[in-house]
Amino acid sequence: MFTRVDKIKSCYIGPAISPEQFIAEHFFLYLIKGNIQGYDGNKRYNLAPGESCIVRKNHLARYNKQKEANQFEKVVVIFDEVFLRKFKDKHQPKLTGFSSENVFLKPKKSGFIADFLKTISPYYQSGGKIDVDHSDLRREELLNVILKSNPRYADIFFDFGIPGKIDLEAFMNKNYKFNVSNNRLAFLTGRSISAFKRDFKKIFNDTPGHWLLQKRLREAHFLIENKKHKPSEIYLDLGFEDLSHFSFAFKNRFGYNASSLST
Structure with a gap:
């Protein structure tokens, strides 16, 4: 029997996340306890327990955590380019022409995401890092879940271009x-x-x-x-x-x- 989501504690899956305010790789964030306030230079975003978001690469963003009852717990899954290229070659996701200026994207709420988070507990190590042997499998599973409910996000994840010259x-x-x-x-x-x-x-x-x-x-x-x-x-x-x-x-x-x- 899997541990409830609110018993998983904080964990990371994938490469280490940069502490910079420059987002070098896409990552998925699910908040278990506490609150998060994000800012992208234009908009402010709030994330409450039970909510998730995608934070997009090649953007500037700042996010502040706030404890609730002295607790703050989250699940972070890094979707780095190496992983995404392998995923694209394997699954051939369809692009829709979707574009967005938002740095923080909130996927549609889905019971599949909560179900996925429950499945990581058998592989979850006490130090907050998922077993390396299962990291790519769990990331692949999660990305499939996200794209099933949010197919237009394929245009975000699989855009491997670099920023063009702007004002x-x-x-x-x-x-x-x-x-x-x-x-x-x-x-x-x-x-x-x-x-x-x-x-x-x-x-x-x-x-x-x-x-x-x-x-x-x-x-x-x-x-x-x-x-x-x-x-x-x-x-x-x-x-x-x-x-x-x-x-x-x-x-x-x-x-x-x-x-x-x-x-």
Whole structure:
């Protein structure tokens, strides 16, 4: 008899997931306990227990977990390109011409997904990692379940192209809050790193690093002074790695502490 879904605890299936705000591979996320808030630079998403989503590769995204009754448990399944190419060759899924700008996709609710999650418990190891010998089999089973209920997602999973050249100014003004490297930004805008820096200088007359810092600090000043946010509430959402770095940069830019604006 299989363990109930809410007794599985957190586990991962597939290659390690990157902690970056750049999504390098598609992954499936099923939330067992707690809550998740996602942000893609345009929309905000909420995931409650019993819900699942697909987070798409080659996009910027941020997701924050919130414990419920001091508990947070999830199942994450990575659909990396190597696996997806093998799956495509084997199953020959049909493409439908579907496209979407959403980074977080919520599959149709299906009892098959819950049934699948129950089946992983015999292979689930105490460290939260599925047995390697069964990883591809379980991923293949799950992807078949997802595509059966959501056939148009085949266009998402089996698009192996790289981002094309896009409007750099619009992209940066939309995504300046994400903390990623210049190499990632260049890739997402369809440029080499040298072309990215050259085009950036032409458009903004500045370097990416300096422009991003000033843009974030101006936004922080507005949020603290006009929206009455506390520095501790906003520094992560604006792309700063820690509060001390934010506080130092803010005072260096404006000549006074960020906390003085809210007093």
